[in-house]
Amino acid sequence: MGTCTALYAAKNCDALREPVVLVERDSLASGASGRTSAIVHQGFADRTMAGMARDAVKVYAGMRSSTGRSLGYRRTGALILAGDDPNAIAELDANIEVQRSLAIDVIRMGAEEMRQLFPSIDISDEAIGAWQPEGGFIDPARTISVFASLARENGATIRERSGSHKLLLDAGRVVGIETETATYYSDNVVLATGAWTHTFLSDYGVDIPMRALKTRESFLSMPPVEGLEEDEMDLEASQLDMETRFLVDPLDSAPVAHPVLIDLERDFQARCDPLQGRTRVEQLGLANAEEIESPDGWTPEQSEEFGGWAREAIAGRLPIYTEQEDLGTHSAWLTVSPDGVPVVGPVDSIPGLYIMTGFSGRDFHLAPSIGEGLAQMILGQPVSAFDPKALSPSRFA
Ligand SMILES: Cc1cc2nc3c(=O)[nH]c(=O)nc-3n(C[C@H](O)[C@H](O)[C@H](O)COP(=O)(O)OP(=O)(O)OC[C@H]3O[C@@H](n4cnc5c(N)ncnc54)[C@H](O)[C@@H]3O)c2cc1C
Structure with a gap:
C-alpha cells in the first residue's frame, strides 16, 4: 500500500x-x-470494492505494456464457486449483477462448464459459479x-x-x-x-477500532500441468530475476495446473505458485481467526491442524490434491475494520x-x-x- x-x-x-x-x-x-x-479478481458484492478491483486488475494487466515492467500478473481466470445451495446461488447472482453493471467481465457457469475449466473438480450437477476471465494473481x-x-x-x-x-x-x-x-x-x-x-x-x-487477525496458508505441491513433462516446468534460478519488455519473463509464463479457485461452499481459496512448484491454500472466513496484539517480532508458525483442514478442503473439491506432497504451512495477519x-x-x-x-x-x-x-x-x-x-x-x- x-x-x-x-x-x-x-x-x-x-x-x-x-x-x-x-x-x-x-x-x-x-x-x-x-x-x-x-490473488486478484473483481468478484466482490460491494459496488465500491468491485469497482476498485476492476480498476486494479486493469492497472496490473497494463503495467507491462505501459512501463515495460512485469508484476507477474497471471491471467489464469478465477472461478468463484457458490455450490448448489439456492441461497448461496441467489447471493452469487446478485453479485454478478453488481459486477456486470460495472462492466466487469463475469460469466455465470453451470457444472458442465466448470468441469471444462477444472477437469477433476467434484461438484454437484446443480452447482453454479462465476467465472472471472481476468482474475488471477500477481x-x-x-x-x-x-x-x-x-x-x-x-x-x-x-x-x-x-x-x-x-x-x-x-x-x-x-x-x-x-x-x-x-x-x-x-x-x-x-x-x-x-x-x-x-x-x-x-x-x-x-x-x-482496527484488529489484526492471524491467518494461515497451507502449501501443497502443485499438480502436474496437463500436456507438459516435469522437466519442462523447471526454471533456472537465473531466469527468475528479470525485467524486460522483450524476453519472456517466467513470472508471466510459468505454467499453472489450474485457474484460481475461490470456493465459497468449502470456505477456501487456492492458487498455483508455479515458480515455487506449489499451490497456496487459504481459509476465506475470518469468524474463528485469532486476534493478535501486534505483528512485532512475528515468527510464522507451522500448524498441522490447519494443514489437515486445508488438504481436506481442497482435495474434497479437487481430488487431484489427495496425494500431493505436503509442503508445510505458514501464518501471517490481516487487518480488519469493525464493518x-x-x-x-x-x-x-x-x-x-x-x-x-x-x-x-x-x-x-x-x-x-x-x-x-x-x-x-x-x-x-x-x-x-x-x-x-x-x-x-x-x-x-
Ligand atoms: C496469508 C495472506 C494471504 C493474503 N492473500 C491476499 C490475496 O489473495 N489478495 C489480496 O489482495 N490480499 C491478500 N492478503 C492481504 C494483503 O496482501 C496484505 O494484508 C497487505 O498487502 C497489507 O498491506 P499494507 O501495506 O497495508 O501492510 P504491510 O504490508 O504490513 O505494510 C506495513 C508496513 O509499515 C511498516 N511500518 C509499521 N510501523 C511503521 C512505522 N511506525 N514507521 C514506518 N513504517 C512502519 C511495516 O514495517 C510494514 O512494512 C493476504 C494476506 C495474507 C497475510
Whole structure:
C-alpha cells in the first residue's frame, strides 16, 4: 500500500517543491504484503470494492505494456464457486449483477462448464459459479519492487530501515515525522502502516477500532500441468530475476495446473505458485481467526491442524490434491475494520494526517485505487478513484 501510494503521489507532485518521501522503518515488503497470495479478481458484492478491483486488475494487466515492467500478473481466470445451495446461488447472482453493471467481465457457469475449466473438480450437477476471465494473481515481491522503482522514477525518495517514527505536531496539526535517523517536514503525512496503525495512533489519542487477525496458508505441491513433462516446468534460478519488455519473463509464463479457485461452499481459496512448484491454500472466513496484539517480532508458525483442514478442503473439491506432497504451512495477519470496509482518509483530530488500513485481505485488489484516491485527496482534487465517504475514518468517530 505504501509503495503504491508513493507512486501515485509522486506522479502528481512536483519533485522539488512537493517531494514525496516513503519512510519504512524496516524493509519494503517486510509486513503482511510480503506474505500474501496476491490473488486478484473483481468478484466482490460491494459496488465500491468491485469497482476498485476492476480498476486494479486493469492497472496490473497494463503495467507491462505501459512501463515495460512485469508484476507477474497471471491471467489464469478465477472461478468463484457458490455450490448448489439456492441461497448461496441467489447471493452469487446478485453479485454478478453488481459486477456486470460495472462492466466487469463475469460469466455465470453451470457444472458442465466448470468441469471444462477444472477437469477433476467434484461438484454437484446443480452447482453454479462465476467465472472471472481476468482474475488471477500477481507476484507480491515483484509488484512492490516495481511500484517502488516507478515511484523513484517519478521523483519519490524511499528510505528503508529508518527505525521507529513519531509525528511532529504544531498546534495539533501534523508538520512532519521524526525517525531515528532524520526529520522530514511535510504538511501531509500518510500512515501506510497496516496492522501497526492502531497502536501508532493510540499514542496520539486516536482510537480507530482496527484488529489484526492471524491467518494461515497451507502449501501443497502443485499438480502436474496437463500436456507438459516435469522437466519442462523447471526454471533456472537465473531466469527468475528479470525485467524486460522483450524476453519472456517466467513470472508471466510459468505454467499453472489450474485457474484460481475461490470456493465459497468449502470456505477456501487456492492458487498455483508455479515458480515455487506449489499451490497456496487459504481459509476465506475470518469468524474463528485469532486476534493478535501486534505483528512485532512475528515468527510464522507451522500448524498441522490447519494443514489437515486445508488438504481436506481442497482435495474434497479437487481430488487431484489427495496425494500431493505436503509442503508445510505458514501464518501471517490481516487487518480488519469493525464493518469490514477499508479505512482510508484524513484523521479529523490531527489535520494533515491520513490513514489507510483495514483492507481485510483485499489489499492488492484495491491498492491502485487507494493510492490514486489518496493522492487526489491530499492534492485537494475531487476523489474519483473511490468513494471517500464510504471509506472515511470519521465513520468511527
Ligand atoms: C496469508 C495472506 C494471504 C493474503 N492473500 C491476499 C490475496 O489473495 N489478495 C489480496 O489482495 N490480499 C491478500 N492478503 C492481504 C494483503 O496482501 C496484505 O494484508 C497487505 O498487502 C497489507 O498491506 P499494507 O501495506 O497495508 O501492510 P504491510 O504490508 O504490513 O505494510 C506495513 C508496513 O509499515 C511498516 N511500518 C509499521 N510501523 C511503521 C512505522 N511506525 N514507521 C514506518 N513504517 C512502519 C511495516 O514495517 C510494514 O512494512 C493476504 C494476506 C495474507 C497475510
